[in-house]
Amino acid sequence: MLANLQHILSQISRNPDIDKGDLMASNRVILSAINQALGTDRASVWLLSDDHSQMHCTYLLDCETHLAEPDITLTRHNFPRYFAALDEERNIVAEDAHTHPYTSEFSIDYLTPLQIFSMLDTPIRHHGEMVGIICIEHRVTKKWRDDEVVFAGFLADIYGRALSASERIRYQTELEQLNSSLEQIISQRTQELTQSLEQLQQTQHRLIEVEKMASLGRLVSGIAHEINTPLGVAVTANSHAQATLLELEQLFHANQLTRQQFSQSGSTIKHSITMVNANLQRAVDLVNSFKQTATTGTEQQAEWLQLSRFIPQVLTSMASVLQQYQVQAELQVPEDIEVQSYASPLATVLTRLIENACIHAFDTPEPRQIVISASLNKHSWQLDVADNGRGMTEDELTRAFEPFFTTRRSDGAKGLGLTLVFNLVSHLLQGEVRLFNTDKGCTVSLTLPVTLVTA
Known part of the structure; x- marks a missing residue:
């Protein structure tokens, strides 16, 4: 390869625009270098569709028209021999593009109107696969030297590097957008969960209060039931003792009280008093049990x-x-x-x-x-x-x-x-x-x- 071409390759390889992810800037740098180094009239970048059924021109640098972004698409249906040659992923070197077996299909609709005579197409590879071509065209007959073909191949590889940088930047942007979206989603979910947690805590607090009241109700009901029995018996026994004592007093004042009646009434009153004492003691025991169930132990020493x-x-x-x-x-x-x-x-x-x-x-x-x-x-x-x-x-x-x-x-x-x-x-x-x-x-x-x- 001529020293001039090597120098141009070295400059382009070190150009910071290649790794910035800006494909338009990379297009301008690479295609300008091609036309300058090879003295050609046109250079363009074409990218294949995923199924390789068509190819679209993404950037065109024409020394006469300076048309940067033409709207040109080639299909496999219209140019089958050319696409078949692309499938081999080799350079297409046509000194006379009108007669070359791979490019003659372009003669009437493409080459003649643009006055193009010679073509050099070199594959662009990305992640090891062919994704498009760099097309170099000249309006007069040009015999392509081997070093020029190699030069074009190196530039196509550099363009693949630019594609990787663009992909990386795109992924980074998408990741940043995704992270931003995730942060919003997380923030929203966190807010929703916080609200749900607060509602659950409020519900739990209400349920605890309801259960406390229910337990208190059961406790009060139990205490009332347990204490009511001995107190009821004590009240009944006391009433019976009072009635017996009143009857005894009436007999005494009427001078009708006999020894037997006095003895029987005394026994009845003693029995009633015994029942009162026993049931009152049972009530006391119950109250002490209730006190024990609520003990705090503040008076205890470990x-x-x-x-x-x-x-x-x-x-x-x-x-x-x-x-x-x-x-x-x-x-x-x-x-x-x-x-x-x-x-x-x-x-x-x-x-x-x-x-x-x-x-x-x-x-x-x-x-x-x-x-x-x-x-x-x-x-x-x-x-x-x-x-x-x-x-x-x-x-x-x-x-x-x-x-x-x-x-x-x-x-x-x-x-x-x-x-x-x-x-x-x-x-x-x-x-x-x-x-x-x-x-x-x-x-x-x-x-x-x-x-x-x-x-």
């Missing part, structure tokens, strides 16, 4: 407890209950477990769980057993109270911690034992309580912190 000593002490206090219901208690507590907790509330929890198992778990005379086990994890410890009784139904498992829910109300049960356990464990003892059936009965499992969080 202390370190060695479970292998603490739990047996609780069991000792429950000996009479265990004996009454003929239940055998078994301990599985390692010697080295020491935890921080509130002794009295923890003892209350364990006592209530044992009482609850004794009263409700067993309905057969078979050997009755309660197993109390403890285990230590990294930051928590677990206390399980398991029985080998009848287990619980799904409804009982669901409602077990509900205030005043009991299956033994006819036997005097109030339904506050597990409610007290749940409140003490969840709030004061800072833990969790679970209730579930096993293959042999039911288990209450407490998960409690090794160290309490104190204010």
Whole structure:
């Protein structure tokens, strides 16, 4: 290749317009260099359609007309031999384009009106595929030298580089637009989700308030029902005692009171007083139970407890209950477990769980057993109270911690034992309580912190 052509190639290759993605600027640079270096009259860029059925001129540089963007399209149907030659992806070198087998089809409609005589078409490749040609034309006979053909091929490759830059810029622009669109979509979705979250929180708050009111209603109803019975009996017994006393006074003032009547009336009044005292005491016990279920533990002091000593002490206090219901208690507590907790509330929890198992778990005379086990994890410890009784139904498992829910109300049960356990464990003892059936009965499992969080 002549030194002049090499110099022009070097300049074009370093031209910043090639890699800016501006195809119009790249067209001007490359086609101007062709006409200047080869002394030709016309140079143009043609790009093929995706199916190679037609080819459109995107830029034309004519030294006479200076027509930059002509509206010219060639189709395979009209020029089959030319397109067949393009399919071979080789240079088409025509010294006489009117007689060349690949370009003679253009003679009447294209070459003659434009007075073109010689043609050189070289393929443009992009990503390894032919996407078009650079067409170089001259109005007089020109014998194309090999170095000129090579020169044109190099420029076609440079144009492929310009196509890559244009594609990159287009993708970047599309990506920026997509990112902008995504940001808007994300912002919109975020706003919608925020509104939905706020609505859900409001709904949740309303549901919590409704549930609180419902629970309060059940609690008040339960308290009224439980207290009303002993108070009603006390009122009735007191009224009966008053009526008996009034009758006794009337007989006395009428001097009609006999020893037998006095003795009978005295017995009736004593019996009524006994009933009043018993039922008032039951009401007091109920009120104390209600107070316990709402305990906050602010008066309690946390202390370190060695479970292998603490739990047996609780069991000792429950000996009479265990004996009454003929239940055998078994301990599985390692010697080295020491935890921080509130002794009295923890003892209350364990006592209530044992009482609850004794009263409700067993309905057969078979050997009755309660197993109390403890285990230590990294930051928590677990206390399980398991029985080998009848287990619980799904409804009982669901409602077990509900205030005043009991299956033994006819036997005097109030339904506050597990409610007290749940409140003490969840709030004061800072833990969790679970209730579930096993293959042999039911288990209450407490998960409690090794160290309490104190204010």
